[in-house]
Amino acid sequence: MSAPTTPRVGGRVTLRRRLLRLLVTAAAVLALVVVGAAVVLGRVVERQDAVTQTYFEAITQADGAYIQLVDAETSVRGYALTGDEVTLEPYHRALADDLSFRVLAEREREHGADPELAAAAQAAADAGARWNEEFAQPTMAQVASDGTAAVTTEEIEAGRQLFDEARAEAETYISLLRDRRTAAVDELSHWMLVAALSVILLVVAAIGVGVALWVALRRWVLEPLDELATDARAVASGELTHPVDTTGPGEIADLADDVERMRVALVTEVRAVEQSRSEIAEAHDQLTAQAEELRRSNRDLEQFAYVASHDLQEPLRKVASFTQLLQKRYGGQLDERADQYIDFAVDGAKRMQRLINDLLGFSRVGRHGGEVTDVDLDAAFAEAVDNLEERIAETGAVVTHDPLPTVRGEEALLVQLFQNVVGNAVKFRAPDRVPHVHVSARQVGDEWELECRDNGIGIDAQYAERVFVIFQRLHAKDVYEGTGIGLALCKKIVEFHGGRIWIEPSQDVGTRILWTLPAPAFDTLTA
Known part of the structure; x- marks a missing residue:
């Protein structure tokens, strides 16, 4: 994990590259196991298809063709003995049915997978055709034209030999099919065992990869982070002088360096705050004293406004009363300018009285x-x-x-x-x-x-x-x-x-x- 070509952060191996290598290795192992399991599964499916589809259908069809061949021979022999055309029904049904060794031989040749099976199927088809052409058809024609007595014992014996040859070839083909199916079943069992082992291997590989990832993450991530978290909690709890150690791969080590720089900066800030705290406390005391002085000044000012307004009421009432009395008694007796002066005095006294009343009301709001x-x-x-x-x-x-x-x-x-x-x-x-x-x-x-x-x-x-x-x-x-x-x-x-x-x-x-x-x-x- 420390090859010279590995990128480093601040001279340290990066966590990204470590994880990348680990994940690539784990993925390669899992990929090999999965590919092997897929190949095995493909072989299992192929052999299962051969057993349950290919050979099963071939044997079933071969058995059917064999039964039809036996039924056809029985019906021709019965017709040769009785001359009753009803006995030929199995023969005609076999000719009409597409299930025969000739059809099976053609299919084997088309598939071309097993030449021996194709040759055996063709031999059975040829033997059946010889029996049909050399015995069955001539015998039926002879009985139809001359009656049952026209067929001699020698001809029947010759027909029996031809049929024995056809039956032997058919049994050979069917036996060969059964041998092929038995081999396919054995091969399927073998691949099923290999598939089970592949699944076990896949599970073991997955567990191994998981354990490797857990160990790697614990060593490369969890343990360094736990150490970093312990140092960070110590600093957060007030131990500002507690150093933050640099451990782990590149990224986590860089993070620890950042936390350490932050701690150093925090220590510097705390010292600056402690240094200015006394100045703030002193300024707060001064502001408190100034605020108290301001409140006292406001109280004195409000008291002064109230007292001044209240104390001005009495002399102002006298001024207003005597100026109004002067206006009432001597208005029109003096010259025009004197009357104007008296009016000014009366108006000024009234406005002064209103002003004092308003000021008195203003000062009373919130006080009394x-x-x-x-x-x-x-x-x-x-x-x-x-x-x-x-x-x-x-x-x-x-x-x-x-x-x-x-x-x-x-x-x-x-x-x-x-x-x-x-x-x-x-x-x-x-x-x-x-x-x-x-x-x-x-x-x-x-x-x-x-x-x-x-x-x-x-x-x-x-x-x-x-x-x-x-x-x-x-x-x-x-x-x-x-x-x-x-x-x-x-x-x-x-x-x-x-x-x-x-x-x-x-x-x-x-x-x-x-x-x-x-x-x-x-x-x-x-x-």
Whole structure:
């Protein structure tokens, strides 16, 4: 197996070539045994056919021809004694039948396999023909013309001798056939024994080839793979310093080399990971500290916004009250510019009050939470519309909705959510058409997707994200009033409830604001 011409992988004999040589040798041995068995089987089939077909049919036909010959001689003798033509029936039947030694002789000559059989069959046919031509036909003609007394004892004796010669030749032919069949039976027995030995040899060869393959596979594949697997398991269990030995034929040895290189690379990577682990832990500690600081800063900021908004309420109320009182008492008594200044002060105080209220509401979301209950959005929507009743009546807006579901949440916040989106839709109406606002809902997976659609002035797609940022306005305050907190408050309410909010482009006019809310397992649309 280690001849100089054997290809090598990395200086080692390849498993492919070893297996190829082994399989070629095994195939050659099996092929020789199979070819020998096929030859033996062919001889068995040939001898069996000769015994059961060729010689059996030949003997059967020869016996039939012999019986017909005897019957013909008996019928001619009976006719010579009685003159009754009925006794000639076996003779005529034998002439009409194609089964005769003449036919058998012709068949033997056609086959040409055994000249001795052909000569014996021809001799029997010639003897039978002489008896027929020299005795049977003349005797029948003589009896037919002159009667039974015309046949002399000498003629009958001569006929008997001719028939004895024909019968002797027929028996010789039949005996020769039986000898040939006996020889064929003996030969068949011999080849049957050889066939049985061939089958045994084939089984032994197959077992030997199987054992050789198993031994070769165990030595060349299983044992090296077991050793490689043992080393690999040791490395996989954490023994990274355990070396992987190179054993076995070329391919398996190359695989072991690859595993060893992988182990070395893994050791290098592990060392690098261990080296950077401390750095990651240190960075994690810093991030944790920064996150805690950020949470504290957010709490302080929210507390500051709440306190600042709350504490500004009292002085702002005084400013608003006295400016309104000043406007009521002295309006029209001063010059036009003084009245304008007073109006500016009153308007600024009102807008400041709205801004502080909105900012206070924004800071309260998620801080001073109310009770989380099952909220009927139909009822929440109706309450929001009631709160907007005056503005809806002033604008003539048409506000409708589809059946809305029941969700888990804070009712006050969800009412505020509907109030803001519907209020925005009414506020940003188109001047040339009656405002139409419609709210719908559909279930998408495990959440409800709600939509507020209107036919107002719409929102440009480039500002679809900006409108949800606090204090962001797309229009001047003298065109559309507001503080720029409404949609930012909507976003905070939706996210507080575990949903998301966005703006979809409208196919015609107006705005489509969509948001999602988690859907409890029992959720169904209310009628």
